[in-house]
Amino acid sequence: GQQVMQIPQYQHVQEGEDFTTYCNSSTTLSNIQWYKQRPGGHPVFLIQLVKSGEVKKQKRLTFQFGEAKKNSSLHITATQTTDVGTYFCAGAGTYKYIFGTGTRLKVLA
Amino acid sequence: GAVVSQHPSWVICKSGTSVKIECRSLDFQATTMFWYRQFPKQSLMLMATSNEGSKATYEQGVEKDKFLINHASLTLSTLTVTSAHPEDSSFYICSALTGGGGQPQHFGDGTRLSIL
Numbered sequence: 001g002q003q004v005m006q007i008p009q010y011q012h013v014q015e016g017e018d019f020t021t022y023c024n025s026s027t028t029l030s031n032i033q034w035y036k037q038r039p040g041g042h043p044v045f046l047i048q049l050v051k052s053g054e055v056k057k058q059k060r061l062t063f064q065f066g067e068a069k070k071n072s073s074l075h076i077t078a079t080q081t082t083d084v085g086t087y088f089c090a091g092a093g094t095y096k097y098i099f100g101t102g103t104r105l106k107v108l109a
Numbered sequence: 110g111a112v113v114s115q116h117p118s119w120v121i122c123k124s125g126t127s128v129k130i131e132c133r134s135l136d137f138q139a140t141t142m143f144w145y146r147q148f149p150k151q152s153l154m155l156m157a158t159s160n161e162g163s164k165a166t167y168e169q170g171v172e173k174d175k176f177l178i179n180h181a182s183l184t185l186s187t188l189t190v191t192s193a194h195p196e197d198s199s200f201y202i203c204s205a206l207t208g209g210g211g212q213p214q215h216f217g218d219g220t221r222l223s224i225l
Binding site for chain 1: 141143145150151152153154155158169202204213214215216217218219
């Protein structure tokens with residue numbers, strides 16, 4: 001079945017450093033969503049990418065969808081302690097989403 | 110907007126008990142809701158897709174007789190864990206779509222289920 005992998009699994013960064021998580025799907029995706037889950041919380045929708053090669057920015061966050069629509073990345077510039085959490089990509093199947101394995105980010109002050 | 114309420118947030122019960130979890134969309138109608146299970150420090154595993162007025166679609170490996178899903182209205186879906194055992198202990202979380210496919214999922218706060 002469809003698999004969505006993310007790397008790295010964990011990332012510890014010093015506050016102010018950049019962070020990137022990569023998402024790879026075994027199949028071509030119609031679109032991809034990104035979510036953030038704080039410790040003890042529920043996933044919160046960040047963004048959706050639909051077009052091949054699409055790049056979207058939200059303040060310090062940059063999201064990219066690969067040309068083949070099988071991979072995506074999330075880059076955070078100058079991390080802050082509020083960025084702590086697990087970032088999940090979710091690849092669209094037929095009326096359902098398959099969540100990636102997640103990248104857990106820790107930011108050291 | 111797009112608030113999803115999940116209840117209860119925490120359940121501790123004895124083995125053999127059946128537990129019902131509710132997922133409500135408070136300010137929108139949700140024709141589709143999803144039920145996920147999440148183990149500690151792991152990803153969300155889709156258990157089933159719940160569609161209002163029809164039978165839920167279960168993912169491979171999920172026992173439909175064990176995890177009963179009812180989506181009786183456009184704002185409420187329920188998951189009942191029947192005859193729960195310790196291996197059913199987990200974090201269960203629902204989400205709802207405000208529209209059709211390709212829309213953001215709005216998640217409830219989740220239910221932490223502990224079976225003794």
